[in-house]
Amino acid sequence: MKKIQARYYHNGRVSPIKLIVMHSMEAPEKPTTAEAVANWFATSSPKTSAHVCVDSNSSVRCVDDNDTAWAAPNANASGLHIELTGYARQTRAQWLDAFSLATLKNAAKVAAAWVKKYDIPIRHLTPAQVRAGHKGFCAHVDVTRAYPGTGSHTDPGAVFPWDRFLAMVKAEVNGEPAKPVSWSRTLVYTKGKAMMKGADVEAWQAILNELGYDVDVDGLYGLGSTEATKKAQSKLKVLVTGTVDKTTWQAGQKAASK
Ligand SMILES: [Zn+2]
Incomplete structure (x- = not known):
């Protein structure tokens, strides 16, 4: 991993590592944003x-694991902090678009190494658990909620x-691709009818994004998904x-896993 040492941090740590804390940079989705x-x-x-x-397309090391980053008051001493390109205001669909999926995958690699090295359980802690000193993952917002009045x-x-x-972190830790959702029904959009909805639709939309067809990962199979599917099928x-x-699903899944 390339390294650009941050200016502000503490040498060493006063507590053992317990938390992996996720942040968003509030900076635009560009492949040079980690460096910037x-x-x-x-x-x-x-x-x-x-x-x-x-x-x-990259991860940049700014503070060593054994040093204390200045990232979130109350979670600095025991935390390892990851800054993701993107914004806190992003919708779930925006967190699952092609750029963010690639970003999350890179972050999952970093986190997986920490999980193994520091024996951190792959679970999302509640603010109460953060406050109680449990080991696991949390968001900056969980730290804010765990300690009311200390941040915004x-x-x-x-x-x-x-x-x-x-799921991505688990897959990285296990050294295998994230367990794929399998095909269970034909996804079809009919104009004038209610859109099909579900986890399988979301999984297919994520596959389309991985294949480079930009589509909202909203779990609703509509016109945008249909058009992207046509391009992918071609x-x-x-x-x-x-x-x-089933044929389309499996072909897409196979291509996306490469
Ligand atoms: Zn933050």
Whole structure:
């Protein structure tokens, strides 16, 4: 991992490592943002830092694990802090778009190494658990809630996709791809009818994003998903219908896992 040492941090730690804390940088989704924010931590930022900054194509080390980053009051002593490119205001769909999926995957790699090294359980702690000193993952917003009146940060937002992120971390720890959702029904959009909805739709939309077809990962199979599916089908050399049958699903899943 490349390193750009942050300017503000404490040498060493006064507590053992217990928490992996997720943040959003509140900076635009660009493949150079991890470097840009790391440079900002190194030079002109106010008194703030994090251990690693992550964007869609890289992770940048800013503070060593054994040093204390200045990232979230009350969670600095025991925390390892990851800054994700993006905004706390992002919707779940925006956290699961192509850029963010790539960013989350990179962050999952960093977190997985910590999970193994520091024996951190792969679970999202409640603010009460954070306050009680449990080991696990949390968001900056959970730290803010755990210690009322000590901060106002709400990153990385109320709808951060913990389910997907922790599944990615698990997959990295186990050295295997995240357990794929399997095909269970044909996904089809019919104009004038209610859109099909569900976890399988969301999984297919994530596959489309991984294949480079930008689509909202909102779990609703509508016109946008249909059009993206058609493009993917053409590329995958399966029948171009805009509906997701078992053949299309499996071809997409196979291509996305490469
Ligand atoms: Zn934060």
